[in-house]
Amino acid sequence: MADQLSAKDWLDQGLRTLTQNGFTALKAEPLAKAMGVSRGSFYWHFADLAAFHAAVLAHWRDVAAEQVIADLAAADTADPLPLLLRRAFGSRPALENAVRTWASVDPKARAAVQAIDRRRLTYMARLFRAKGLSPGVARARAHILYWAFLGFALSEQPLPRSQQSAVLDELLAIAAR
Numbered sequence: 001m002a003d004q005l006s007a008k009d010w011l012d013q014g015l016r017t018l019t020q021n022g023f024t025a026l027k028a029e030p031l032a033k034a035m036g037v038s039r040g041s042f043y044w045h046f047a048d049l050a051a052f053h054a055a056v057l058a059h060w061r062d063v064a065a066e067q068v069i070a071d072l073a074a075a076d077t078a079d080p081l082p083l084l085l086r087r088a089f090g091s092r093p094a095l096e097n098a099v100r101t102w103a104s105v106d107p108k109a110r111a112a113v114q115a116i117d118r119r120r121l122t123y124m125a126r127l128f129r130a131k132g133l134s135p136g137v138a139r140a141r142a143h144i145l146y147w148a149f150l151g152f153a154l155s156e157q158p159l160p161r162s163q164q165s166a167v168l169d170e171l172l173a174i175a176a177r
Contacts, residue, residue, distance in 0.1 A: 011059040023102035057112035
């Protein structure tokens with residue numbers, strides 16, 4: 001089975017492990033054990049643990065930003081912002097929290113988080129610009145909504161679904177102005 005695993009299989013397992021057990025669990029032996037293979041398969045795809053960590057962070061960027069943006073573009077809607085907000089606030093973002101925890105102690109993870117923050121904010125500001133808002137107002141609204149998302153992602157006390165829905169409705173109202 002080891003020769004059938006792709007680098008993406010390892011990266012997907014890395015994201016699952018990061019979400020469930022934190023960044024300290026991103027090691028070859030426990031990952032291989034969880035996948036039912038030898039460490040040799042890990043080292044077939046990654047030169048070392050640092051290369052794997054860098055690839056996990058790049059994979060997170062693809063999953064958490066680039067795929068989301070591509071999905072919104074494919075939705076072919078005049079205003080993708082409501083779809084983006086519903087997606088962002090529609091589930092408990094444990095992976096987001098796990099990566100940000102990692103970033104609190106690791107400079108490379110911190111750089112990855114800062115890059116994805118810039119990417120997301122730029123994308124959201126562009127959505128607001130497409131609605132006819134000035135660059136300054138577009139950036140300000142993007143920041144406000146992004147800070148709301150980060151608060152949601154990092155909250156230890158999530159709101160009940162009914163209250164979450166009311167908050168999302170208010171965020172959508174802010175975005176629609």
